[in-house]
Amino acid sequence: MVKQLDAVFHALADPTRRTMVRTLAGADRTVGELAAPHPISLAAASKHIKVLERAGIVQRTVRGRQHVCRLVAEPLAAASDHLRFYERFWTGRLDALEAFVTPAPEEDPE
Amino acid sequence: MVKQLDAVFHALADPTRRTMVRTLAGADRTVGELAAPHPISLAAASKHIKVLERAGIVQRTVRGRQHVCRLVAEPLAAASDHLRFYERFWTGRLDALEAFVTPAPEEDPE
DNA sequence: TCTATTGTCAACCATGTGGTTAAGCAACTG
DNA sequence: CAGTTGCTTAACCACATGGTTGACAATAGA
Numbered sequence: 001m002v003k004q005l006d007a008v009f010h011a012l013a014d015p016t017r018r019t020m021v022r023t024l025a026g027a028d029r030t031v032g033e034l035a036a037p038h039p040i041s042l043a044a045a046s047k048h049i050k051v052l053e054r055a056g057i058v059q060r061t062v063r064g065r066q067h068v069c070r071l072v073a074e075p076l077a078a079a080s081d082h083l084r085f086y087e088r089f090w091t092g093r094l095d096a097l098e099a100f101v102t103p104a105p106e107e108d109p110e
Numbered sequence: 111m112v113k114q115l116d117a118v119f120h121a122l123a124d125p126t127r128r129t130m131v132r133t134l135a136g137a138d139r140t141v142g143e144l145a146a147p148h149p150i151s152l153a154a155a156s157k158h159i160k161v162l163e164r165a166g167i168v169q170r171t172v173r174g175r176q177h178v179c180r181l182v183a184e185p186l187a188a189a190s191d192h193l194r195f196y197e198r199f200w201t202g203r204l205d206a207l208e209a210f211v212t213p214a215p216e217e218d219p220e
Numbered sequence: 221t222c223t224a225t226t227g228t229c230a231a232c233c234a235t236g237t238g239g240t241t242a243a244g245c246a247a248c249t250g
Numbered sequence: 251c252a253g254t255t256g257c258t259t260a261a262c263c264a265c266a267t268g269g270t271t272g273a274c275a276a277t278a279g280a
Contacts, residue, residue: 003125009123012119015113021196022195025195041269041270041271043271062227080190085135086186086190087190124238126238140256152257153242155257157239175247175255
Protein backbone atom coordinates (compact mmCIF):
# COMPACT_ATOMS: atom_id res chain seq x y z
CA MET A 1 0.00 0.00 0.00
CA VAL A 2 1.39 3.32 -1.03
CA LYS A 3 1.51 6.03 1.56
CA GLN A 4 -0.03 9.41 0.95
CA LEU A 5 3.25 11.27 0.90
CA ASP A 6 4.73 8.85 -1.61
CA ALA A 7 1.75 9.39 -3.86
CA VAL A 8 1.88 13.17 -3.59
CA PHE A 9 5.57 13.42 -4.43
CA HIS A 10 5.14 10.94 -7.24
CA ALA A 11 2.22 12.91 -8.63
CA LEU A 12 4.30 16.07 -8.65
CA ALA A 13 7.27 14.41 -10.33
CA ASP A 14 5.62 14.80 -13.74
CA PRO A 15 5.56 18.25 -15.39
CA THR A 16 2.29 17.53 -17.14
CA ARG A 17 0.68 16.77 -13.82
CA ARG A 18 2.25 19.83 -12.19
CA THR A 19 0.77 21.99 -14.91
CA MET A 20 -2.63 20.45 -14.33
CA VAL A 21 -2.44 21.16 -10.62
CA ARG A 22 -1.29 24.68 -11.33
CA THR A 23 -4.30 25.15 -13.58
CA LEU A 24 -6.65 23.82 -10.94
CA ALA A 25 -5.25 26.38 -8.55
CA GLY A 26 -6.94 29.00 -10.69
CA ALA A 27 -10.32 27.34 -11.07
CA ASP A 28 -12.05 24.00 -11.32
CA ARG A 29 -11.68 22.36 -14.70
CA THR A 30 -13.08 19.49 -16.69
CA VAL A 31 -10.86 16.63 -17.80
CA GLY A 32 -10.90 17.98 -21.33
CA GLU A 33 -9.84 21.43 -20.23
CA LEU A 34 -6.97 19.96 -18.24
CA ALA A 35 -5.88 17.85 -21.17
CA ALA A 36 -6.11 20.59 -23.81
CA PRO A 37 -2.73 22.32 -23.27
CA HIS A 38 -0.85 19.04 -23.53
CA PRO A 39 0.04 17.13 -26.67
CA ILE A 40 -1.41 13.89 -25.35
CA SER A 41 -4.56 11.90 -25.88
CA LEU A 42 -7.55 12.30 -23.62
CA ALA A 43 -6.97 8.79 -22.34
CA ALA A 44 -3.47 9.72 -21.23
CA ALA A 45 -4.77 12.82 -19.48
CA SER A 46 -7.39 10.68 -17.79
CA LYS A 47 -4.60 8.51 -16.39
CA HIS A 48 -2.71 11.54 -15.12
CA ILE A 49 -5.80 12.77 -13.34
CA LYS A 50 -6.29 9.38 -11.78
CA VAL A 51 -2.78 9.64 -10.38
CA LEU A 52 -3.64 13.02 -8.90
CA GLU A 53 -6.81 11.59 -7.41
CA ARG A 54 -4.91 8.68 -5.90
CA ALA A 55 -2.63 11.22 -4.25
CA GLY A 56 -5.70 13.00 -2.89
CA ILE A 57 -4.73 16.22 -4.66
CA VAL A 58 -7.76 16.25 -6.94
CA GLN A 59 -11.41 15.46 -6.39
CA ARG A 60 -13.83 14.77 -9.18
CA THR A 61 -17.49 15.66 -9.53
CA VAL A 62 -19.43 14.22 -12.42
CA ARG A 63 -21.70 16.85 -13.90
CA GLY A 64 -23.62 15.52 -16.81
CA ARG A 65 -21.08 14.01 -19.14
CA GLN A 66 -18.22 16.13 -17.94
CA HIS A 67 -16.01 15.36 -14.98
CA VAL A 68 -15.14 18.50 -13.08
CA CYS A 69 -11.88 18.39 -11.14
CA ARG A 70 -11.19 20.38 -8.02
CA LEU A 71 -7.92 20.99 -6.22
CA VAL A 72 -7.60 19.60 -2.70
CA ALA A 73 -4.69 21.24 -0.98
CA GLU A 74 -4.25 19.28 2.24
CA PRO A 75 -1.95 16.62 0.77
CA LEU A 76 0.17 19.37 -0.70
CA ALA A 77 0.41 20.92 2.75
CA ALA A 78 1.77 17.64 4.10
CA ALA A 79 4.42 17.55 1.39
CA SER A 80 5.26 21.17 2.00
CA ASP A 81 5.67 20.51 5.71
CA HIS A 82 8.02 17.67 4.93
CA LEU A 83 10.20 19.96 2.82
CA ARG A 84 10.05 22.81 5.26
CA PHE A 85 11.94 20.58 7.67
CA TYR A 86 15.02 21.29 5.57
CA GLU A 87 14.47 25.00 5.46
CA ARG A 88 17.28 25.67 7.91
CA PHE A 89 19.71 24.29 5.32
CA TRP A 90 19.01 26.87 2.70
CA THR A 91 18.25 29.81 4.92
CA GLY A 92 21.23 31.05 6.79
CA ARG A 93 19.05 31.67 9.80
CA LEU A 94 19.79 29.02 12.35
CA ASP A 95 16.95 30.35 14.44
CA ALA A 96 14.82 27.96 12.43
CA LEU A 97 15.88 25.55 15.09
CA GLU A 98 12.27 24.64 15.72
CA ALA A 99 12.57 22.47 12.65
CA PHE A 100 15.49 20.74 14.28
CA VAL A 101 13.38 19.98 17.30
CA THR A 102 10.60 18.51 15.18
CA PRO A 103 10.74 14.75 15.67
CA ALA A 104 11.65 12.95 12.47
CA PRO A 105 8.43 11.24 11.29
CA GLU A 106 9.88 7.74 11.56
CA GLU A 107 9.28 6.68 8.03
CA ASP A 108 10.05 3.38 6.40
CA PRO A 109 9.84 1.13 9.44
CA GLU A 110 7.41 -1.39 7.95
CA MET B 111 16.29 15.10 -20.39
CA VAL B 112 14.74 15.18 -16.99
CA LYS B 113 14.36 18.54 -15.33
CA GLN B 114 15.66 19.24 -11.87
CA LEU B 115 12.26 19.61 -10.26
CA ASP B 116 11.07 16.34 -11.78
CA ALA B 117 14.11 14.61 -10.36
CA VAL B 118 13.70 16.13 -6.90
CA PHE B 119 10.07 15.16 -6.57
CA HIS B 120 10.79 11.73 -7.94
CA ALA B 121 13.63 11.27 -5.49
CA LEU B 122 11.34 12.16 -2.60
CA ALA B 123 8.58 9.82 -3.72
CA ASP B 124 10.36 6.86 -2.15
CA PRO B 125 10.26 6.46 1.64
CA THR B 126 13.66 4.79 1.71
CA ARG B 127 15.14 7.77 -0.05
CA ARG B 128 13.30 10.21 2.21
CA THR B 129 14.76 8.45 5.23
CA MET B 130 18.23 8.74 3.75
CA VAL B 131 17.81 12.44 3.17
CA ARG B 132 16.47 12.87 6.67
CA THR B 133 19.54 11.09 7.99
CA LEU B 134 21.85 13.31 5.97
CA ALA B 135 20.16 16.32 7.51
CA GLY B 136 21.78 15.27 10.77
CA ALA B 137 25.28 14.59 9.50
CA ASP B 138 27.24 13.38 6.52
CA ARG B 139 27.14 9.62 6.08
CA THR B 140 28.82 6.91 4.09
CA VAL B 141 26.86 4.76 1.66
CA GLY B 142 26.97 1.89 4.11
CA GLU B 143 25.63 3.99 6.94
CA LEU B 144 22.78 5.19 4.78
CA ALA B 145 21.96 1.65 3.72
CA ALA B 146 22.13 0.10 7.17
CA PRO B 147 18.65 0.96 8.48
CA HIS B 148 16.99 -0.51 5.39
CA PRO B 149 16.38 -4.17 4.61
CA ILE B 150 17.97 -3.89 1.19
CA SER B 151 21.27 -4.83 -0.37
CA LEU B 152 24.12 -2.38 -0.62
CA ALA B 153 23.70 -2.40 -4.36
CA ALA B 154 20.09 -1.26 -4.03
CA ALA B 155 21.12 1.49 -1.64
CA SER B 156 23.78 2.54 -4.10
CA LYS B 157 21.08 2.98 -6.72
CA HIS B 158 18.95 5.04 -4.37
CA ILE B 159 21.85 7.32 -3.67
CA LYS B 160 22.50 7.70 -7.36
CA VAL B 161 18.90 8.88 -7.75
CA LEU B 162 19.47 11.44 -5.01
CA GLU B 163 22.66 12.58 -6.72
CA ARG B 164 20.88 12.92 -10.05
CA ALA B 165 18.37 15.15 -8.31
CA GLY B 166 21.24 17.22 -6.94
CA ILE B 167 20.15 16.56 -3.37
CA VAL B 168 23.27 14.63 -2.44
CA GLN B 169 26.93 15.14 -3.19
CA ARG B 170 29.51 12.45 -2.82
CA THR B 171 33.12 12.66 -1.69
CA VAL B 172 35.32 9.62 -1.99
CA ARG B 173 37.46 9.27 1.11
CA GLY B 174 39.62 6.23 0.92
CA ARG B 175 37.32 3.38 0.10
CA GLN B 176 34.24 4.97 1.58
CA HIS B 177 31.95 7.33 -0.22
CA VAL B 178 30.77 10.10 2.06
CA CYS B 179 27.42 11.68 1.18
CA ARG B 180 26.47 15.23 1.98
CA LEU B 181 23.09 16.90 1.79
CA VAL B 182 22.69 19.73 -0.71
CA ALA B 183 19.60 21.70 0.14
CA GLU B 184 19.12 24.06 -2.81
CA PRO B 185 17.10 21.63 -4.94
CA LEU B 186 14.87 21.01 -1.94
CA ALA B 187 14.36 24.74 -1.65
CA ALA B 188 13.16 24.83 -5.25
CA ALA B 189 10.65 22.09 -4.56
CA SER B 190 9.55 23.81 -1.40
CA ASP B 191 9.01 27.03 -3.29
CA HIS B 192 6.89 25.22 -5.81
CA LEU B 193 4.66 23.85 -3.06
CA ARG B 194 4.50 27.12 -1.21
CA PHE B 195 2.64 28.52 -4.20
CA TYR B 196 -0.37 26.55 -2.98
CA GLU B 197 -0.06 27.71 0.58
CA ARG B 198 -3.03 30.02 0.27
CA PHE B 199 -5.21 26.98 -0.27
CA TRP B 200 -4.56 25.43 3.08
CA THR B 201 -4.11 28.54 5.15
CA GLY B 202 -7.25 30.51 5.59
CA ARG B 203 -5.23 33.70 5.24
CA LEU B 204 -5.88 35.18 1.85
CA ASP B 205 -3.22 37.76 2.57
CA ALA B 206 -0.89 35.19 1.04
CA LEU B 207 -1.93 36.88 -2.16
CA GLU B 208 1.68 37.38 -3.10
CA ALA B 209 1.61 33.75 -4.13
CA PHE B 210 -1.31 34.51 -6.41
CA VAL B 211 0.66 37.26 -8.07
CA THR B 212 3.62 34.97 -8.70
CA PRO B 213 3.60 34.13 -12.39
CA ALA B 214 3.06 30.44 -13.02
CA PRO B 215 6.48 29.07 -14.06
CA GLU B 216 5.30 27.99 -17.52
CA GLU B 217 6.19 24.38 -17.26
CA ASP B 218 5.80 21.68 -19.87
CA PRO B 219 6.01 23.72 -23.04
CA GLU B 220 8.94 21.89 -24.57
C1' DT C 221 -34.14 8.94 -32.52
C1' DC C 222 -29.82 9.76 -34.43
C1' DT C 223 -25.41 11.94 -33.78
C1' DA C 224 -21.78 14.30 -31.65
C1' DT C 225 -19.33 15.15 -27.33
C1' DT C 226 -17.02 13.80 -23.03
C1' DG C 227 -14.72 10.64 -20.87
C1' DT C 228 -13.46 5.77 -19.21
C1' DC C 229 -11.59 1.27 -19.87
C1' DA C 230 -8.87 -2.48 -21.81
C1' DA C 231 -5.13 -4.02 -24.43
C1' DC C 232 -0.80 -3.20 -25.97
C1' DC C 233 4.10 -1.35 -26.17
C1' DA C 234 8.55 0.73 -24.74
C1' DT C 235 10.88 2.28 -21.03
C1' DG C 236 11.94 3.04 -16.14
C1' DT C 237 12.12 1.40 -11.30
C1' DG C 238 13.45 -1.25 -7.38
C1' DG C 239 15.05 -5.24 -6.10
C1' DT C 240 18.26 -9.31 -6.48
C1' DT C 241 22.90 -11.86 -7.17
C1' DA C 242 27.53 -12.12 -8.88
C1' DA C 243 31.67 -10.08 -10.25
C1' DG C 244 35.14 -6.87 -9.65
C1' DC C 245 37.94 -2.87 -8.12
C1' DA C 246 40.22 -0.06 -4.62
C1' DA C 247 41.85 0.53 -0.29
C1' DC C 248 42.79 -0.72 4.29
C1' DT C 249 44.69 -4.61 7.64
C1' DG C 250 47.27 -8.33 8.93
C1' DC D 251 51.43 -10.31 -0.23
C1' DA D 252 46.68 -12.14 1.20
C1' DG D 253 42.40 -11.31 2.96
C1' DT D 254 38.65 -8.27 4.20
C1' DT D 255 35.92 -4.21 3.69
C1' DG D 256 33.26 -0.64 1.02
C1' DC D 257 31.27 0.23 -2.83
C1' DT D 258 30.08 0.10 -7.99
C1' DT D 259 28.72 -2.24 -12.02
C1' DA D 260 26.34 -5.50 -14.91
C1' DA D 261 22.83 -8.74 -15.80
C1' DC D 262 18.55 -10.09 -14.72
C1' DC D 263 13.54 -10.07 -13.05
C1' DA D 264 8.81 -8.42 -11.91
C1' DC D 265 6.19 -4.70 -12.03
C1' DA D 266 4.81 0.29 -12.69
C1' DT D 267 4.55 4.22 -15.84
C1' DG D 268 3.29 6.95 -19.77
C1' DG D 269 1.94 6.75 -24.02
C1' DT D 270 -0.96 4.83 -27.86
C1' DT D 271 -5.44 3.01 -30.26
C1' DG D 272 -10.02 1.19 -30.30
C1' DA D 273 -14.31 0.09 -28.17
C1' DC D 274 -17.78 1.53 -25.20
C1' DA D 275 -21.08 4.31 -21.99
C1' DA D 276 -23.54 8.24 -21.04
C1' DT D 277 -25.19 12.69 -21.83
C1' DA D 278 -26.51 16.71 -24.84
C1' DG D 279 -28.39 18.47 -28.86
C1' DA D 280 -30.41 18.17 -33.64
